[in-house]
Structures are given as structure tokens and as C-alpha cells.
Amino acid sequence: MRVLGATICCLSLLAITTCCFALQKRSLEFAPLPIASEPVLQNGFSPFVRYLEKATHLPVNLKITSSYHQLREGLLNNEIDLAMLAPLPYVEISALKAEIVPVVAFVNQQGNADSICCLATYSGDHIEIGTDRPLFVSLIQPYATCGYLMSESLLRQHDYSLKNGSYIYSGSPRESALDVLRGTTQIAGIPKTMAKEYQHLGLKIITESNPVPGYLLIANSRTVSVQTIAAIRDELLKLNPLHCPNDNQLTQKWDQSIRYGSIAIEPADYVRIRDLFETMTIPGITP
Incomplete structure (x- = not known):
């Protein structure tokens, strides 16, 4: 019985250890919202991916999807770990998958994280x-x-x-x-x-x-550890491209949707989008 108990204990520890390691993949997949052609996305997000690698100390692959539907399925199936989304896609997918968490909100050239x-x-x-x-x-x-x-x-x-x-x-x-x-x-x-x-x-x-939120970076907390998400958030929030020449030089080749810096996410900013989304059925959105 002691041998059996020890065996069960070891197996339990192995399962826990395996589960914990599954939370952090050895490499990460980042996908931007497909808002431009593939060459444009490659040029604008490849340097951003290199920055993510330095922040996480992990290989990060740039995944270009042909449609938001493909990006969405990748997140739901845990094939995509990080993504740049607009507010409506974020609200929609976070309602389906609680593990989708906001990391930072990107600002525009005026330093605002919203649009009209x-x-x-x-x-x-x-x-x-x-x-x-x-x-x-x-x-x-x-x-x-x-x-x-x-x-x-x-x-x-x-x-x-x-x-x-x-x-x-x-x-x-x-x-x-x-x-x-x-x-x-x-x-x-x-x-x-x-x-x-x-x-x-x-x-x-x-x-x-009225102003609505702009683009944001999200993480799939099922495949990205809490520590890695925090590291990404901290590194991005340190950047101040609109006022620091060195940071501006670093981000000037990033896509214009993300090159001007970021701010901390305010969950209340998405309440209006969520409330509107719940009041209507939008043709073309997968239920």
C-alpha cells in the first residue's frame, strides 16, 4: 500500500508539473488583426515581434491570418497566444473565452487610446x-x-x-x-x-x-503565463515614443497602429461596446 501510495503521489506531482508547464509554451504565436495586406503586416509587425522576443526571452512567431475569423479560431483553439485586436473583436471573443485578457491599449499619434x-x-x-x-x-x-x-x-x-x-x-x-x-x-x-x-x-x-477604445494587445492566459504577460505589459508601458527620441527610433518601423506607445487598460472603457453588442445581432458575426 505504501508503494502504491507513493506511486500515486508521484503521478499526481507529474500531472501538476505537466499542467504548469503547459501554461507557458516554448514559443509564442502573435497575430495582428488583418487590417492590411500580408506584405504590409509583415513589414509593420516583424520588428514588434522581435521586441516581444526580448521582453519574454522566448521565440515569437508572426502569424498572418487571412481573416478575423481565422484569427478568432486560432485564439479559441489555443493556436494563437498573443494578438492585436480592435475593441469589438476583443469584447466578442472574451465573452466566449474567459482566458483572453487585455495587456495594453495602443495610443494614436495624438497620444489618445480611443477614436470616434x-x-x-x-x-x-x-x-x-x-x-x-x-x-x-x-x-x-x-x-x-x-x-x-x-x-x-x-x-x-x-x-x-x-x-x-x-x-x-x-x-x-x-x-x-x-x-x-x-x-x-x-x-x-x-x-x-x-x-x-x-x-x-x-x-x-x-x-x-462618443470616443470608443482603439486597438489593444491581448493574451491567451491559457497558453501564456502570468509572468510573461506581466513582462510584456511592463516593457510596452515603459516605451514613450511620442516624447522620447530613443523610443521613437525603436518603434518608428512598427505598424502605425502600434508605434506611438501604449497605456494601461481600463476595463470600464469596454462596457459601452459590450452593452451595445448585447443589444443587437450583427449579420456576419459567427455566433
Whole structure:
């Protein structure tokens, strides 16, 4: 019996040890949100991956996915360990997998970690969203925060819904803006920064949202240890590219979505996105 007890004890310790080691893989897979072509993502995120390797003392592989659906499946299946996400994809996947945890929020060139969504139209069309019905709207894609989610929220403020008219998914903020300028649609649901790029061609902002969170880095705590997540967070928060020349030089070749620095995550920033997401069914989002 003593021999059997000792054997069971050893097996139990081995199982615990194996479990603990499984929490930290020998190499990590990082995937950025597929917001650009593969060459652009390779150029912009390869130097960031090298920085992650120094922060973690682990090999980090850059995984380029063809769609958010592929990135999402990789996270759910524990094949992807770290990812750069937008707020809506983060809210959606964290509701499905509690092990998805935020690490840092990236700031833009102005030092802000948020953005503003808007509805824009061509000034010459004189569209009034309060009276012109039905409307034909160009949206970015299902998982874009400034796409269906915030466009529907803004339209509801005018007693209207995307379900009452027609809409298309263009695939990118720029294409949605161009859909309006080409006369393909009446309205575009896009980030305010994109609308301002085309103001000189007659694109007019007709309503805008309160600030919403921007891009963030997330970790899969099932495959990345608490210590490694903390190390990544600490190293990124130390960087101050907007005010420190050395840090600016370090990050200047990083993708523009992540090169300006980061701040600590405020969970309350995502409550509004989560509340909106729970009130609507967005066509194209996998249940």
C-alpha cells in the first residue's frame, strides 16, 4: 500500500508539473488583426515581434491570418497566444473565452487610446438621416467597431435602424468612404479620421459617436503565463515614443497602429461596446 501510495503521489506531482508547464509554451504565436495586406503586416509587425522576443526571452512567431475569423479560431483553439485586436473583436471573443485578457491599449499619434466613429455622406446629396428613408449604407465589415455596431447605434438615435433599409460591407474604411463619393451608397459608417481625409472631396460628417477604445494587445492566459504577460505589459508601458527620441527610433518601423506607445487598460472603457453588442445581432458575426 505504501508503494502504491507513493506511486500515486508521484503521478499526481507529474500531472501538476505537466499542467504548469503547459501554461507557458516554448514559443509564442502573435497575430495582428488583418487590417492590411500580408506584405504590409509583415513589414509593420516583424520588428514588434522581435521586441516581444526580448521582453519574454522566448521565440515569437508572426502569424498572418487571412481573416478575423481565422484569427478568432486560432485564439479559441489555443493556436494563437498573443494578438492585436480592435475593441469589438476583443469584447466578442472574451465573452466566449474567459482566458483572453487585455495587456495594453495602443495610443494614436495624438497620444489618445480611443477614436470616434461617424456617419458621413456626400455634401451635394443633402441627406437628412432624420427624414430621408430608406437609407443605403456602406459599412466596413461585421467585426469593425465603427461598422455595423456604432452605425446602428448612431442611427437608432434618429429612430432608424439598418434593418429598415439596405447596407453593404465594403471591406475597409477607405472603400466605405469611396462608396459614398462614387454614388454607390448614401452614407458610410467609418472612423472620423477617415471621413476627414475626404472632406476636400465633399465627404461630410453628419453625426458622430462618443470616443470608443482603439486597438489593444491581448493574451491567451491559457497558453501564456502570468509572468510573461506581466513582462510584456511592463516593457510596452515603459516605451514613450511620442516624447522620447530613443523610443521613437525603436518603434518608428512598427505598424502605425502600434508605434506611438501604449497605456494601461481600463476595463470600464469596454462596457459601452459590450452593452451595445448585447443589444443587437450583427449579420456576419459567427455566433
